[in-house]
Amino acid sequence: MIYPEEQLEELKAQFGPGVREFEEGGHVYLYIPGLKMPPGCTPEITDALLCPQTHSGYTSRLFFKERIQTTKQVNWNGQFLILGVQWYAFSYNNIKDMPLMNMIMSHLRGMVA
Amino acid sequence: MMQLRMTDAVHKEMRSDLRRSHPFAYERVGYIFIKPAGGAVLVATGYEPVPDEFYIEDMTVGARIDHRGIALAMKRAGKNREGILHAHIHAGRGFPRFSRDDLADHPNLLRSFRNADSKMPHGFLLLSNDKMMARVWFPGKEAYLDIFRYTIVGLPLQYDWIGGHSSECTK
Amino acid sequence: MSVQNNRQSFLGESLDDVLENCLIGIVGLGGGGSQIVQQLAHIGFKHYVLYDYDEIEDTNLNRLVGATKLDVELRLSKMIIAVRLIRGLVPDAVITKVNRRWQEEPDYLKPCDIIFGCLDGYQNRAELEAYTRRSLIPYIDIGMDVKKVDNEPPRMSGQVIASIPGFPCMKCYGFLNESVLAEEAMRYGAAGFRPQVIWSNGVLASTAVGIAMNLLMNWTEKCDVQTLYYEYDGNKGTIKPHLKCEMPWKSCEHYKLENIGDVRL
Numbered sequence: 001m002i003y004p005e006e007q008l009e010e011l012k013a014q015f016g017p018g019v020r021e022f023e024e025g026g027h028v029y030l031y032i033p034g035l036k037m038p039p040g041c042t043p044e045i046t047d048a049l050l051c052p053q054t055h056s057g058y059t060s061r062l063f064f065k066e067r068i069q070t071t072k073q074v075n076w077n078g079q080f081l082i083l084g085v086q087w088y089a090f091s092y093n094n095i096k097d098m099p100l101m102n103m104i105m106s107h108l109r110g111m112v113a
Numbered sequence: 114m115m116q117l118r119m120t121d122a123v124h125k126e127m128r129s130d131l132r133r134s135h136p137f138a139y140e141r142v143g144y145i146f147i148k149p150a151g152g153a154v155l156v157a158t159g160y161e162p163v164p165d166e167f168y169i170e171d172m173t174v175g176a177r178i179d180h181r182g183i184a185l186a187m188k189r190a191g192k193n194r195e196g197i198l199h200a201h202i203h204a205g206r207g208f209p210r211f212s213r214d215d216l217a218d219h220p221n222l223l224r225s226f227r228n229a230d231s232k233m234p235h236g237f238l239l240l241s242n243d244k245m246m247a248r249v250w251f252p253g254k255e256a257y258l259d260i261f262r263y264t265i266v267g268l269p270l271q272y273d274w275i276g277g278h279s280s281e282c283t284k
Numbered sequence: 285m286s287v288q289n290n291r292q293s294f295l296g297e298s299l300d301d302v303l304e305n306c307l308i309g310i311v312g313l314g315g316g317g318s319q320i321v322q323q324l325a326h327i328g329f330k331h332y333v334l335y336d337y338d339e340i341e342d343t344n345l346n347r348l349v350g351a352t353k354l355d356v357e358l359r360l361s362k363m364i365i366a367v368r369l370i371r372g373l374v375p376d377a378v379i380t381k382v383n384r385r386w387q388e389e390p391d392y393l394k395p396c397d398i399i400f401g402c403l404d405g406y407q408n409r410a411e412l413e414a415y416t417r418r419s420l421i422p423y424i425d426i427g428m429d430v431k432k433v434d435n436e437p438p439r440m441s442g443q444v445i446a447s448i449p450g451f452p453c454m455k456c457y458g459f460l461n462e463s464v465l466a467e468e469a470m471r472y473g474a475a476g477f478r479p480q481v482i483w484s485n486g487v488l489a490s491t492a493v494g495i496a497m498n499l500l501m502n503w504t505e506k507c508d509v510q511t512l513y514y515e516y517d518g519n520k521g522t523i524k525p526h527l528k529c530e531m532p533w534k535s536c537e538h539y540k541l542e543n544i545g546d547v548r549l
Contacts, residue, residue: 022547025414026455026538031549047549056407057466078469081387081411083547084418116395118420120450120541148545150419151394156545157420194548232548264397266420266449269507270499274305274397283381 002028003052007100014101022083027051029063029082030100038112040071049087050104056080056089059096062107063087070111115260117238117247119145119157121267130162131202131240138168140175140202144186145238146195155234155249155260158195161185174214176201183222187229196233197226198247202240208261209241211248223250244273288328296501306500309333309396309421311386311412313362315347315480316426317402319489321366322349325373327497332370332379333396335386336362347482387411394419398496401425402489404478406464413447413454417539418546423447424495425454426488428516430479440518442484443526444491446499448512455538457513457528484518491516491523 011030012019018033028051035048049063056078067076067088078089092110095103123145131141143162147155167182186197199222203209211219219237226235227250236249236257247260265271285293286300293299308329310317313336321334339359340351348362350369363381370377382389393399399421401412409425416423428442447453454460491514498507513526 023540023543024418025410033549054462054466056469057462058469079387080407081390081415083549084390084415085547085549086387114395120420122450123541150545151391153395154419156418158541158544193542264420266422268448268451268499268510269502270397270422272397275301283383 003100010099010101011104024083027053027055031083032104035104035108037068038071038108041111042069048104049082050100050107052100052103058089058091058093060103060107061089062092062104063089068111072112074111114262115153115155115249115258116262116264117147117155117157117245117260118150118264118266121265121271123157123160124265124267124271127160127200128202128240130160131200135165135168135176137170138176142176142178142182142199142201144189145198145200146186146190146193147198147234148195149234155196155247157198158193160200161189175212183225187225190226190229190233194230194233196249197229197235198238198249199226199236200238200240202242205241206243207241208244208246209239211237211239215239219248292327295497295503299501302500303328304330306397307331307333307395309335309393309399310366310402311335311393311399312402312404313366314338314344314402315482315485316428316489317400318347318349318351318362318366318369319482319485320400320402320426320493321369323489323493325370325377327493328374330374330377332377333382333392334363334366334379335382335384335392336366337384338362340365347480347485349482390415393421396421398499399423400492400496403427406460406468409454410460410465413460414539416447417449417453418544420449420544422449422496422499424492426485426492428480428484428488428518430481430518437519438479440481440484440516442488442516442518444488444495444514444516444523446492446495446510446512448499449539449544451512451536452528452531452533453536453538456533456536457526457531459513459528484516487523488516 015032020031022029030050032048034045036045047065051061055061074090076088077091080087095106130143135141145160146158148158150156163178163182167178169177169179171177190197232252234249234251236247238247248257250257262274289299308324310320339361340355342356345351350365363383367379380392382392399416403409413423425445431439433439445454498504498510511525511529513529514523515526516523
């Protein structure tokens, strides 16, 4: 595990027991089922995958099961097959060196601010 | 056609363990853990031996294990969300066949395996000196499926592929 | 042994059975993929899963084996050209044709016994390798590149990498790494105008098919020491084991056995 156990527990407490860790290709992914999007986004809820490590040139990356319609214009430049499922990511960099929960919140903030 | 795949390392580990002699049991047993990879493939995620002390002395059968020998498989499968294949070897060459004693044990063992994770396939892997076959029950199904097609992935590939594949389609 | 296999009977007694029962996946039917299709069909493989969504263009004619000028005029798909080539040699071939990006319908690959990857781009390769490792399928990748270097002749290079579960992956070898993946991502995944020529594709495809035949038949009786990573120098006309083959290696940390199989999300 590349992060303290309690950070995973924090995610489970916040997002439910369905939060799980997966590994593939040397990357760790935290699966967040039913993550609520910021206000104004469509859909309002979707599954997400956090990679807290360097991935495709980004210091961390939050992937979504579908492209989200956001209030702020973002660049959906990432489409990846991870764990056998298609995921999408928008360009948002330099989220690093923080607990997992803060990482997720920071990425979500990137959709609206 | 359903098939089983495992790495050469897992295959060697399994055979090497099952061939070892036991202080009193005539046969050894172990567990191959599996996961589905699509609708037609089961992949082996690892092998666990049954420790010597988990065997029960019973001269009427090749091997009998106590509840701890079953619990160890259930514990791993439940934690890792895996299926369990109870594995042992019958001497001889060609595709092996379950003995009457093997078949008698299947229902109880299967019930235990399904208690570990009811959403995974479980069953029994039987090896001969040169081939293997698996009898697998898929989630929610009462009928089993016998799997004769397998690949041991290594250098070179070892396989038994008689039986072919399904029909073609265009997407 | 069938009459057709008479000249390749040295490969082993089980050849007829292997050709009859082995399921081959080929992802990408362009310059490299078309060569692999041709060779496998000539050898006599019967079962295929093919992926490509592209139509043939004029610029493909310099290297797409089996293609004709008429195909360009008719705007045929690379899939049709590949299927025509196979059926001309194996009329009763069983072919699953997926006219999409492989990532959109990947599950047809799972029953394959061997997969050849003839793709552009590092991310594409990374995803295909991850997918094949998850299903414990040997994956043989080929690719070439021509780089223009200031005031020097262009440099032609390529690779053949067999990513076999239980053996080093492309990340273990360093062929795939964060640096190349990041650089490609910054170009929005655009492979760009990639020079390709038929003869280098031929070398790479032949090497890949040779690896596959040894994996399947062990006709050399030395498959246990089969080279799994070849580097091609198109300027010197050499293909040889990559230095990385000599690296000390214990196990693949990128694709551990406990992570294989379908993911239940």
